[in-house]
Amino acid sequence: MSAERFPSLEGGACTDLAPGVAEKYFNANAHREPFLAKTAKAICARCVIQPQCLEAAMKRTYPDRGVIGGMTASSIRAAKEWDAYDKGLRSNPPKHSRPEMPNYYEPSPASEHAAELRAIADLSFEERVYGIFLDVKKGKYQTLNQAIGEIALIHSQAMEVNHA
Numbered sequence: 712m713s714a715e716r717f718p719s720l721e722g723g724a725c726t727d728l729a730p731g732v733a734e735k736y737f738n739a740n741a742h743r744e745p746f747l748a749k750t751a752k753a754i755c756a757r758c759v760i761q762p763q764c765l766e767a768a769m770k771r772t773y774p775d776r777g778v779i780g781g782m783t784a785s786s787i788r789a790a791k792e793w794d795a796y797d798k799g800l801r802s803n804p805p806k807h808s809r810p811e812m813p814n815y816y817e818p819s820p821a822s823e824h825a826a827e828l829r830a831i832a833d834l835s836f837e838e839r840v841y842g843i844f845l846d847v848k849k850g851k852y853q854t855l856n857q858a859i860g861e862i863a864l865i866h867s868q869a870m871e872v873n874h875a
């Protein structure tokens with residue numbers, strides 16, 4: 712998914728997803744399918760290249776829909792318009808309100824360690840989700856979006872295994 716849109720960026724969390732799943736989440740129309748777009752944004756929240764991915768998206772004229780770099784396409788367009796206004800490149804303020812920029816992912820040693828343990832253990836989907844809930848209770852995720860992204864990722868992996 713990201714490799715297709717941003718060939719120079721490797722290692723994005725969306726590249727771990729099964730192709731059909733990545734398309735479904737990251738090409739979703741955020742107005743018609745808000746849940747899918749929210750899930751994609753949650754996956755971006757745990758992506759180590761999110762800052763570079765968003766920076767690349769801000770420099771391009773597409774996408775016309777979907778989620779990239781933690782933002783929906785319409786938010787990226789609005790952010791670009793506000794950026795141009797802030798730099799004095801346009802005189803009228805944009806029609807859309809200023810979008811909220813996503814928080815950058817900052818992995819903590821605790822969350823990385825927990826993720827490693829889950830990866831090597833042969834756990835069921837339910838056990839892995841339960842493990843994430845325990846991590847949330849222990850405060851091992853910096854934002855709830857990171858935990859949701861982790862669940863979305865293992866869900867997609869489980870679907871991939873079931874369809875293999």
Ligand code: SF4
Pocket residue numbers: 713720722723724725726754755758759760761762764765778779780781
């Ligand atoms: S920030 Fe999101 S769209 Fe960009 S590479 Fe990471 S997961 Fe993919």
